Amino acid sequence: MDLLIEYRSQLWAGLVTTVQLALASLFFSVALGLIGAWAKLSANRTARALAGAYTTLVRGVPDLVLIMLVFFGGQVTLNAIGAATGLWDYLEVSQFAAGALTIGVIFGAYFTETFRGAILAIPRGQIEAGISIGMSRPLLFRRIVWPQMVRYALPGFGNNWLVQLKTTALVSVIGLQDLVYNAFAAGRSTDALFTFMAAAFVIYLGLTALSDLGLRALERRYSRGVQRA
Amino acid sequence: MIRKTLIAAATLATLATGAFAQDKLRIGVEGAYPPFSFKQADGSLAGFDIDIAMALCVEMKRDCELVEQDWDGMIPALKAKKFDAIVASMSITEERKRQIDFSAKYYKTPARVVAKKDSGLEGTATGLAGKRLGVQRGSTHQCYAEKMFPEAEIVLYGTQEEVFSDLALGRIDAQLSDSLISQESFLSKPEGADFAFLAGDHTDVDCYGEGVGIAVRQGEEELRDAFSAAITAIRDNGTYKTVNDKYFPFDIYGGRPDGM
Numbered sequence: 091m092d093l094l095i096e097y098r099s100q101l102w103a104g105l106v107t108t109v110q111l112a113l114a115s116l117f118f119s120v121a122l123g124l125i126g127a128w129a130k131l132s133a134n135r136t137a138r139a140l141a142g143a144y145t146t147l148v149r150g151v152p153d154l155v156l157i158m159l160v161f162f163g164g165q166v167t168l169n170a171i172g173a174a175t176g177l178w179d180y181l182e183v184s185q186f187a188a189g190a191l192t193i194g195v196i197f198g199a200y201f202t203e204t205f206r207g208a209i210l211a212i213p214r215g216q217i218e219a220g221i222s223i224g225m226s227r228p229l230l231f232r233r234i235v236w237p238q239m240v241r242y243a244l245p246g247f248g249n250n251w252l253v254q255l256k257t258t259a260l261v262s263v264i265g266l267q268d269l270v271y272n273a274f275a276a277g278r279s280t281d282a283l284f285t286f287m288a289a290a291f292v293i294y295l296g297l298t299a300l301s302d303l304g305l306r307a308l309e310r311r312y313s314r315g316v317q318r319a
Numbered sequence: 320m321i322r323k324t325l326i327a328a329a330t331l332a333t334l335a336t337g338a339f340a341q342d343k344l345r346i347g348v349e350g351a352y353p354p355f356s357f358k359q360a361d362g363s364l365a366g367f368d369i370d371i372a373m374a375l376c377v378e379m380k381r382d383c384e385l386v387e388q389d390w391d392g393m394i395p396a397l398k399a400k401k402f403d404a405i406v407a408s409m410s411i412t413e414e415r416k417r418q419i420d421f422s423a424k425y426y427k428t429p430a431r432v433v434a435k436k437d438s439g440l441e442g443t444a445t446g447l448a449g450k451r452l453g454v455q456r457g458s459t460h461q462c463y464a465e466k467m468f469p470e471a472e473i474v475l476y477g478t479q480e481e482v483f484s485d486l487a488l489g490r491i492d493a494q495l496s497d498s499l500i501s502q503e504s505f506l507s508k509p510e511g512a513d514f515a516f517l518a519g520d521h522t523d524v525d526c527y528g529e530g531v532g533i534a535v536r537q538g539e540e541e542l543r544d545a546f547s548a549a550i551t552a553i554r555d556n557g558t559y560k561t562v563n564d565k566y567f568p569f570d571i572y573g574g575r576p577d578g579m
Contacts, residue, residue: 096360103362162392165399180400265388265396272362275350278480279357281508 094289097276101286104272105293111190111258111268116251118194123201130206141202148199154260156196161188161264189261197254204250208243209235241312248305252298269293344381344542345402346372347388351478354503354566355408367571370562371425371553372406375533378549378558391457391477394418397536404542405534410459412528419534422546426571427530429520430460433486433501434493435513442493442517447471453482453491460495462526468495479504486514493517499571 094101129141148156165183172178212235220230262271269290277286348368349356356366364385376383386402397405397419411421432442432452440446448470454460456475464473474491476482482494487510494501498516505511521527533546553559554572563570 100358100360100362158392158395162395162399165401169400263389263392265386265392265401267387271389274478275358278351278478279353279359281353281480281504283480283484 091285093276093280093282093285097280097286100272100276101269101289101293104267104269107186107267108255108258108269109297111186111193111261111266112255114186114190115193115197115258116254118191119197119201119250119254122194122198123205126198126202127205127209130202131209145199145202148196153193153196153257154263157189157192157260157264160192161185164188185261185264185266189258189264189266193254193257193261196257197250200250200253201247204243204246205239207246208239208241211242212238237312241309241316244305244309244312248301251301251305255297255301256294343384344376344379344404345384345386346376347393347396347402347405347407348372348385349390349393349407350387351390351480352408352500367426367562367566368406368408370565371559374553374558374562375406375546375549378552379545394534397534400536403535403539404546408531409534410528411530411532412459412462412526414462415534418537420537420539420543421532421534422543423550424530424532424572425550427527428497428499428571429522430463430495430527431498431501431520432493432495432517433505433511433514434517436515438492440493440517442519442521444468444470446517447493450492451490453485453494455479455482455496458496459526459528460497463521463523464495466526467521467523483511487511495521499567 126141126144129137130145132138161183168181168183172181216234216238217230220234225233258268259270261268262274265271267275273286273290274283277283280286348364350358350364352366352368354366356364356368359365364387369385372383372385386396388396388401388407390407393405393407393409394415396402405419409415409421411424415421432440432447434440440450444467447468450471451474452464452468452471453474453476454464456477458479461473461475464471474485476485479496479500482491482496483505485491486494486505498520501511501516506514506516533543533550535543535546550559553562559572560570563572
């Protein structure tokens with residue numbers, strides 16, 4: 091316990107990085123997920139094929155492999171381009187950007203499927219009714235598709251988010267000092283690995299409990315006017 | 320880097336300011352390998368490797384910046400130019416030399432096997448046959464264990480701390496690692512009280528090589544030689560001894576520690 095208090099600034103710094111990384115990657119993945127779901131449901135064949143390739147590829151490769159590939163492979167590629175063109179000798183790839191982007195891309199694939207399923211769950215007749223009374227496409231999306239899509243997507247969204255939050259722990263391999271990295275470093279430095287792992291465990295549990303509360307509030311908000319089954 | 324910088328400067332004399340070569344020297348360190356490198360409560364780094372790195376920088380009159388890097392990504396990060404040198408207790412081996420270059424050694428301690436005091440095990444190929452032997456993944460000890468103890472069941476761990484934890488828990492029968500590390504981080508601690516070294520120093524050159532050196536990218540002979548010269552210089556001027564004595568009761572540069 092004394093050790094935890096002594097190293098609290100390390101744990102705190104790690105927690106901040108973890109939360110920032112999770113939120114930044116969530117932003118990317120929701121954006122990608124919406125685009126992906128739109129592409130998969132679109133009439134355009136190329137868009138469907140691209141989105142299909144994206145979800146198949148990303149969901150089929152281990153997260154750790156992708157992170158290493160983007161971070162180290164990306165850096166080597168950048169260096170090679172720099173050397174070939176003579177424009178730069180070394181360009182730093184930010185660990186945070188690489189981590190957030192990679193995790194965002196990975197979970198974008200899962201969100202694509204979550205959103206696609208949610209849109210499909212909206213009864214087709216409602217959309218046809220909207221069109222028949224002359225609603226414009228944006229209005230149709232805002233009034234009919236969005237509120238119901240969110241409601242149907244929320245359980246899957248919550249699932250993805252909790253996994254995503256924990257996946258941020260993988261970025262410690264690229265030297266990003268998140269909660270797990272800092273807890274490990276402190277634990278190994280003080281020979282109290284278990285103490286620090288236990289602390290990390292409690293902190294992650296706190297984060298997921300908080301997320302749960304938030305998700306439940308969102309579900310209530312988007313279920314107004316709907317009877318609980 | 321120097322050569323590439325020159326090419327860049329020649330091709331784009333207007334853009335290349337020539338500042339590249341004078342840049343800060345970035346050194347990759349681990350921060351999780353006490354007493355060689357570890358993190359203090361305020362997040363700052365300390366340890367033998369850290370102090371040696373700083374002493375070498377002073378000797379070479381270079382401005383240095385320490386970059387923390389997880390061990391698993393250490394060599395990829397060096398090759399990707401995340402930093403210019405590694406001072407992280409990295410042993411000089413033939414396998415690594417195919418990818419990176421090393422300075423002369425800055426220390427070398429033998430490896431030894433640790434097991435329960437009353438285990439009756441022997442640190443030989445037959446003595447460990449069928450036993451579970453823990454080593455750190457990707458380390459020189461894995462190489463040696465696979466070569467010398469082919470009949471043992473070799474169990475791999477991400478960090479040395481996990482090897483010690485599992486040995487204490489009885490999940491493995493023995494572990495092979497640096498004698499100094501075992502002494503400082505395990506045998507001298509309460510959880511290591513029932514454990515002891517098995518007889519025998521392991522210094523096989525194929526796996527353990529010439530000792531621990533400073534790694535640089537291939538083709539950077541100038542930087543490599545500057546490090547080697549600086550190591551000799553701090554050995555001679557007493558700086559090495561000051562750093563050494565801060566962490567160890569014996570000289571870890573050459574031979575094996577007394578009484579171990």
